[in-house]
Amino acid sequence: MGDQLEPYVLIKKNGLTKPYKSISREEFQKFKKLNGLLRDFERTQGILPLVESNASALDNYVSKIEKQNHDLSIKRLEILKLNDEVNRKLLNFLASGRLYLDHTETRLKRSYGDNSKEAERFDSITSEAYDDFFAYRFFYQLRNYVQHCGMGIDFISNYSSSKRIPGHIDSHKINIQFSPKRLLQDFDGWKHVKNDLKKEGDRIDVYGFASEVTRILKEINIRIYLAELSKLQEAGNWIVDLVEDVFESGGQPQIATLDKNGSILNANILVPALDVIQVLGVINFENNSSKKSEEYFPMFGFCFKLSWNKSIKQFEITCPSVSELKVTDKKKEKVIDKAEVRFKEILQKHLEQEIRSPVPLPWRKQYKLIVGNI
Incomplete structure (x- = not known):
């Protein structure tokens, strides 16, 4: 320079x-x-x-x-x-x-x-x-x-x-x-x-x-x-x-x-x-859609899905890589906290029982879901 x-x-x-x-x-x-x-x-x-x-x-x-x-x-x-x-x-x-x-x-x-x-x-x-x-x-x-x-x-x-x-x-x-x-x-x-x-x-x-x-x-x-x-x-x-x-x-x-x-x-x-x-989970660019739309966000290298469940009128989080993960709450912040705790519990169970750990979605798939929503 x-x-x-x-x-x-x-x-x-x-x-x-x-x-x-x-x-x-x-x-x-x-x-x-x-x-x-x-x-x-x-x-x-x-x-x-x-x-x-x-x-x-x-x-x-x-x-x-x-x-x-x-x-x-x-x-x-x-x-x-x-x-x-x-x-x-x-x-x-x-x-x-x-x-x-x-x-x-x-x-x-x-x-x-x-x-x-x-x-x-x-x-x-x-x-x-x-x-x-x-x-x-x-x-x-x-x-x-x-x-x-x-x-x-x-x-x-x-x-x-x-x-x-x-x-x-x-x-x-x-x-x-x-x-x-x-x-x-x-x-x-x-x-x-x-x-x-x-x-x-x-x-x-x-x-x-x-x-x-x-x-x-x-x-x-x-x-x-x-x-x-x-x-x-x-x-x-x-x-x-x-x-x-x-x-x-x-x-x-x-x-x-x-x-x-x-x-x-x-x-x-x-x-x-x-x-x-963003896909690494360092920063989150919130979209401007209503709370009833679905969105994807990263955590621990995995991709999570956040949506609004009409039948129970609560936010719901699932993970494409972890079928047993499903948490709900009326508040968005709380349901994310619950998902983090639940995900750690699942990983710990897999570790203790020597079960194969969940596998993240491929990077390009995560990129499409997370960045493609914005």
Whole structure:
């Protein structure tokens, strides 16, 4: 930053943007760092829907081919076209899955440090998934295989006769699978997966593989998110403290550098990640709807639904992730307090009885419910 530039909090109000208060350069640099942390987190969360979409595309295409009764005279060129399309969808899935893992690891190390608790937590959670799930181990090493040896998918023709007449064929189905034997022959870098492949026999179905890996990646993401939540909330709280008086003035805050003439340099205008901060539960932007409308709000990294129950004429709170949570009260503040107490009780019960803890909704789903209501 040149000596002629000074950082300011701006206020955007009634269509106009103007300087509101000056801040120190140290505050400006800290804002950039913390706001960047929140935006980086948000961008990483945006990769998981891509992973899920690619998994669905692969499974749907495989299912379509395997269910279809193909013409007995289908040419090899047509089989190759089908094979190419399946492999393309597999590559998309593998690339997006590894993209999520690589970006998450890089983000955590860049944000908190290579030896931080957050980075160590990532290593611990992913190592646990690698040890516990064959699908995850296979996915992790399969990306290395396709980079060095090509695709591991085989198309196997399955002919049969519905009339059970010797020599009569009226059905031609295609099975799509990975061949463990060929995978082992072509590649020496399977590491711990080598023994797994030897145990799998002649085939591993392609259908369902990507969906299972996606489920595991989503669980990894949720565990990392909950472990990181307090740090993200700390960042959000600091930013809110910096610009809270702008809200109180009825405006929207921005951060920018001004030259000595007070001109706003558009290239240097930074917008606080208030939407992310809201979903993290740091700040709540009340909507102006009546008490009878439903709204969603965050707490402890989970998403809660607040609505007006007409039959009992009370506010009601439920949680999409916790079916047993349901509290009511005539006052909005009290029903929220009740929900917090009840949620803690449920978590404690799960901990004491060693029951699997509730799982938050995916980040993008929470974002849509919470921010989308405003």
